[in-house]
Amino acid sequence: EDQVTQSPEALRLQEGESSSLNCSYTVSGLRGLFWYRQDPGKGPEFLFTLYSAGEEKEKERLKATLTKKESFLHITAPKPEDSATYLCAVQGGTSYGKLTFGQGTILTVHP
Amino acid sequence: DAGVIQSPRHEVTEMGQEVTLRCKPISGHNSLFWYRQTMMRGLELLIYFNNNVPIDDSGMPEDRFSAKMPNASFSTLKIQPSEPRDSAVYFCASSFSGGNQPQHFGDGTRLSIL
Numbered sequence: 001e002d003q004v005t006q007s008p009e010a011l012r013l014q015e016g017e018s019s020s021l022n023c024s025y026t027v028s029g030l031r032g033l034f035w036y037r038q039d040p041g042k043g044p045e046f047l048f049t050l051y052s053a054g055e056e057k058e059k060e061r062l063k064a065t066l067t068k069k070e071s072f073l074h075i076t077a078p079k080p081e082d083s084a085t086y087l088c089a090v091q092g093g094t095s096y097g098k099l100t101f102g103q104g105t106i107l108t109v110h111p
Numbered sequence: 112d113a114g115v116i117q118s119p120r121h122e123v124t125e126m127g128q129e130v131t132l133r134c135k136p137i138s139g140h141n142s143l144f145w146y147r148q149t150m151m152r153g154l155e156l157l158i159y160f161n162n163n164v165p166i167d168d169s170g171m172p173e174d175r176f177s178a179k180m181p182n183a184s185f186s187t188l189k190i191q192p193s194e195p196r197d198s199a200v201y202f203c204a205s206s207f208s209g210g211n212q213p214q215h216f217g218d219g220t221r222l223s224i225l
Contacts, residue, residue: 044202097159
């Protein structure tokens, strides 16, 4: 069974204070690891897909990296508008189309 | 571009009533997913369709839940009879098929069963 654990559960940062969110996973044959952002009252918004260890992707202040056991979402010089819940999900080789989500990290960036 | 459209956005009803949630996927996507989100259990996949055919319904909690996809642009999730423990936010998502394509989510239906 695929499993995803995210840490920390909540993270408070000052504006400009860089940090990282962690996503640890166990999966049989990773087909993809996905990062989403979710704002209150909204559905998850797709950010990145990572397919293999060593891969990195960037978007504005966000950078996602992947190893064989975990993924990190690095946030550089965050702004208050980066405040949201960040969700990580994996798709395993035996679960065609099915995503297993972690519980998420609630990020709050104070001005 | 239009994203995934869900209706209603909010639903409040009494226990025992039938509830129908609706979803219009992104045009051209041929995989559709229904999820349920609660504080305790997070996001859970209920059922997904590929080319309008149900592929995996192992996440459907019990026989009170049913889902249909009569065509490529419409799906419903029905709960009959509803119970207070069904209260949650229900999301629909769609994607291109091919296994590792990202899913795109609607803004959900917040369901409250009194």
